[in-house]
Amino acid sequence: xxxxxxxxxxxxxxxxxxxxxxxxxxxxxxxxxxxxxxxxxxxxxxxxxxxxxxxxxxxxxxxxxxxxxxxxxxxxxxxxxxxxxxxxxxxxxxxxxxxxxxxxxxxxxxxxxxxxxxxxxxxxxxxxxxxxxxxxxxxxxxxxxxxxxxxxxxxxxxxxxxxxxxxxxxxxxxxx
Amino acid sequence: xxxxxxxxxxxxxxxxxxxxxxxxxxxxxxxxxxxxxxxxxxxxxxxxxxxxxxxxxxxxxxxxxxxxxxxxxxxxxxxxxxxxxxxxxxxxxxxxxxxxxxxxxxxxxxxxxxxxxxxxxxxxxxxxxxxxxxxxxxxxxxxxxxxxxxxxxxxxxxxxxxxxxxxxxxxxxxxxxxxxxxxxxxxxxxxxxxxxxxxxxxxxxxx
Numbered sequence: 001x002x003x004x005x006x007x008x009x010x011x012x013x014x015x016x017x018x019x020x021x022x023x024x025x026x027x028x029x030x031x032x033x034x035x036x037x038x039x040x041x042x043x044x045x046x047x048x049x050x051x052x053x054x055x056x057x058x059x060x061x062x063x064x065x066x067x068x069x070x071x072x073x074x075x076x077x078x079x080x081x082x083x084x085x086x087x088x089x090x091x092x093x094x095x096x097x098x099x100x101x102x103x104x105x106x107x108x109x110x111x112x113x114x115x116x117x118x119x120x121x122x123x124x125x126x127x128x129x130x131x132x133x134x135x136x137x138x139x140x141x142x143x144x145x146x147x148x149x150x151x152x153x154x155x156x157x158x159x160x161x162x163x164x165x166x167x168x169x170x171x172x173x174x175x176x
Numbered sequence: 177x178x179x180x181x182x183x184x185x186x187x188x189x190x191x192x193x194x195x196x197x198x199x200x201x202x203x204x205x206x207x208x209x210x211x212x213x214x215x216x217x218x219x220x221x222x223x224x225x226x227x228x229x230x231x232x233x234x235x236x237x238x239x240x241x242x243x244x245x246x247x248x249x250x251x252x253x254x255x256x257x258x259x260x261x262x263x264x265x266x267x268x269x270x271x272x273x274x275x276x277x278x279x280x281x282x283x284x285x286x287x288x289x290x291x292x293x294x295x296x297x298x299x300x301x302x303x304x305x306x307x308x309x310x311x312x313x314x315x316x317x318x319x320x321x322x323x324x325x326x327x328x329x330x331x332x333x334x335x336x337x338x339x340x341x342x343x344x345x346x347x348x349x350x351x352x353x354x355x356x357x358x359x360x361x362x363x364x365x366x367x368x369x370x371x372x373x374x375x376x377x378x379x380x381x382x383x
Contacts, residue, residue: 018199025195029188051191052381058198060319060382062205065260073383080321080381087322 006070014061024070025054032078035140039082052081072146075136079150122172130165133158138166208258211316215334216254219309223250223337226305230345238344239283245276246340253333257326258316260382269329276336277359280343284351294348295357301342302361306335310369317373321381324370331369335362 004012004023012020032053036046056077064073123131132151136142137158144162148155249272256265313330320326339362346358 014205016204018196018203021195021199022192025188025192029191033187047187047191051194054191054195055198056380056382058195059202059205059380062210063208063260063320063382068260076383077321077381080383084321084378084381 007068010061010064010070011066014064021058024057024074028071028074029054031140032074035075035078036082038139040085045085049078049081049085052084053078056081069146069149071142072149075140075142075146076150118173122169125172126165126168127161130161130168133161134165134169137162208260209255211312211319212254212258215258215309215312215316215330216251218312219250219254219334219337222305222308223341226338226341227344230341239279242276242279242283242343243340245272245279246336246343249273249276249333249336250340251333253329253331253336254313257313257330257333258320263325266325266329269333270325273329273332273336276339277362280339280354280359281351283349284354285349295353298342298346298348298353298357299361302335302338302358303365305338305341306362306365309334309337310365314369314373314376318376318379319382320378321383322373322378323383327370327373328366331373332362332366335365 004020006024006027009020009023013024029050033046033050036049036053037043040046040049053074057074060077064070123135126134129151133144133147136147136150137144142150144158145155148158151158249269252265252269252272256262256269259265310331313334314327317323317327317330339358342358343354346353
């Protein structure tokens with residue numbers, strides 16, 4: 001099971017092999033929970049959104065297009081679930097252009113609070129599209145192509161944004 | 177100490193149990209086009225039944241192009257609202273809906289007038305004939321994350337057949353009648369559908 005690709009597992013699951021879903025859940029549940037926790041700063045909401053994401057995978061498996069990649073699809077579901085939560089609560093979590101909000105900057109605490117503050121402030125100063133590309137790539141481990149699909153842009157544009165973002169961070173934090 | 181990023185294993189076990197219950201409740205999933213077929217079939221059935229049962233015929237010119245545009249909007253609306261991806265098809269459907277609206281007005285007669293009672297009859301008919309297909313489209317759209325464009329083409333396509341049935345049987349061909357009591361109620365149904373969809377609980381957040 002571990003050697004199978006996400007897409008092979010998803011195909012098996014869509015074909016009726018429920019154990020294939022466990023493989024996908026094991027691979028992605030922690031990452032999705034982290035994404036939710038960063039964005040909500042609320043354990044209960046993160047649990048609920050993680051559950052909503054995987055329930056959506058189950059309910060929407062008929063909509064998974066064969067030939068498409070699983071991970072961008074899963075993250076698109078997760079972001080939609082976040083949007084749904086924040087729409088209900090009157091806050092928009094992701095901008096129209098798929099950029100992540102300020103809450104996304106709230107990473108798990110670094111051991112050094114002043115360092116964390118400087119890092120957070122430096123990330124805050126990045127352009128929203130650079131921040132999105134950088135965080136999804138560096139923190140969530142998404143490939144540039146996957147980020148491009150979610151942000152509805154090209155892979156080259158995402159790479160450029162992430163590169164510019166990291167260059168700017170490097171300059172701002174050069175004295176550390 | 178457990179941080180937010182390291183939830184307890186019990187959390188994942190609980191989520192996994194909940195998902196398993198869902199899988200057991202619905203072990204098989206229908207293909208995406210099942211909803212499209214159902215919405216298209218109901219829209220066309222209602223429109224066809226209305227046309228067969230109504231003895232009246234349109235007094236104004238019924239352009240074959242208008243009929244084709246409305247039929248195409250019905251089919252494409254049912255497909256593009258539900259099909260995964262399909263952004264280009266949704267845009268094409270949106271343009272088709274706009275073109276069909278203009279085509280409806282194009283066939284209007286500038287000289288003819290209708291009474292308030294006639295006008296009200298067409299308005300009510302549009303709403304009644306379009307209500308069930310629109311409700312079906314909204315129910316199907318709950319299985320997707322909220323997407324305004326999906327909703328517009330879904331409800332617009334589902335109600336296009338009702339507009340067609342009304343158009344070929346309406347004896348009042350004034351352009352103002354067509355604009356105010358055929359096209360405007362159609363637009364109002366789409367707007368209402370959008371408003372309802374925003375308030376409906378989303379069943380699944382798939383894109």
